[in-house]
Amino acid sequence: MSVRLRNDAIYPTGDEATLTASLVLSAAAEPTQSAMSKPVVFVIGATGSVGSATVKTLSAKYADKVEIRTGVRNPKKAGELKSLAGVTVVKAEMGSTELETTLRGVNTLFIVTPGVENRAELAIATATSAKKAGVKYLVVVSVLTADNLDTIFGRQLHKLETEVKALGVAYTILRLPFFVDNAWAFKDTIKGAGAMYNPVDPTKPLSPVVVADVGNAAAAVLADSATHANKTYIIISDRHTYGDMAAAFGEALGKTVTYNRVTYDDAKKAFMGMGFPEWQVHGIMELFKLMDAGDPVISTTDVGDYQKITGETPTSLKTWVAQVKAGFE
Template identity: 20%
Template sequence: MKRILITGATGNIGSEVIRFLYKIETKNKIVAAVRNIEKAQKKIKYYPQLDFVQFDFENPEKFERAFKNIDCVFLLRPPQIADVDQYFKPLIVKMKDEGINQIVFLSVQGVEKSPIIPHHKIEKLIQESGLNYIFLRPSYFMQNLTTILLSDIQNKRKIILPAGKAKFNWIDVENIGEASAILLNDFEQYKNQAVEITGYENKNFSEVTVLINQTIEDKIEFVSSNPLRFYNIKKDDGLETGMILVMIMLHFLPRFQKEPIISDLYEKLTGEKPTSLEEFIERENKKFTSFHNQ
């Protein structure tokens, strides 16, 4: 039995990883790495066998205790942390010092061709450390529609992005969580590999807007903005500069790239097809209604 530490345990992906580790009845011990144990225990209350440890990406003093007796780490990058040298370098060093030798890092699809994004540097750091790793590279999250883009959908009835007609591959975070759990549980079979996880649909935001509008009365529209205009809109909305720049990179650069490659990794791991956009939109339908109609 090994001890697996889950960073971002209370977030969308971390919580799904934990859920699926228990769903596949792992024999390993699961430890949730959280900033506030008391709050996390109230939020993640369905797993009495789950351990908790205090952890903060921005506080290296917490690393040693969090990594004590840990064998494997599910590592993700919090959206607000972009300085890899400042935050991730000491993190990887401390993992090695504590004898951790297995990392499943949640990266992004196409990272090998995008040295500008933080995930590229983090992958390189992990490889240079000599630690065994699995790089899980997912495509575009369906859940972006119900998180970072939701305020505009509910309040402005718009999806505003500098994405133009760029095609994105859409993956459900639940599928990522399930795949991550399998990789963590069966690490040796996939170690030192970079694998992509995608859905089976490449669609642009105009096409996704049409799908959403088929399920709601108060229609929405997609507005493609140039990067500067988008920056000013989001700045007026109160979004942090770092987050705005990440959104621009995520949505503007694909306009100059080929369509995403489709991977069958999820089906290979689970025997099931990944969630379709239609299924996801149907599942989350109520969130897309106007804020004033809720």
């Protein structure tokens, strides 16, 4: 059985996951006079899937409007980011005591919440340093279930949202669900056996988001943060079932793709076997069970926030599958 989620800050995964400047600055570097002519947007957690997608969109669409800085733990490993037009790579670590210096001169900070157990504390420390540095706007990744305190992820991110709002700095919260891109977990079994394995009822709807859509929405907010101050958005791309996903892959690949429901115990063992920490596996199982229970937050149909922010239609499941089908053949 192959079951794997990719998640950048959350269910998001937090696996938070994979995916991502022409100049590397030291933490104490001051912006040049030319850079000061544009507002500075800083993305911390820039080498994960959400951070990377956001920086790519900022570079492609808004480099003439904002100065783009990306914070990474090891700038030497940020080759993809360095290749993007208008992007500057900066050494920065979530929760570091040096951030107050690093973030001086920054107008808007995007905190791509990490996928570690103390992520709320790290993100809160980062937001606090940003306030001390004079950052005017905070954009923070949260989860769709942040109001559900009966869940691990909900408790973590509810705490983060509460603390960010209490700082007295203008903010935007981006609540994200599962990623459609987590379907890459099924690549080997779809290619080899025409099969998907998961514990969720294939008839129960969920409302995930395509990572590229997250980057598109986040970049739009960062480029015009004042318009979105003190707002909380839910970013989803489409509403479908896992049965719909199997059918979409079957149609795109021209073969039968079956969905095979496994037990929660087997799913948990599979995740643990792939190295996921136990706390995160429990959180993922909680979300799967909410899907099975038909939780309305998990299966929302409202894509209005994405359209409001970007002026675009989000990526449908069939469109995403068509874009990636070569990797599943």
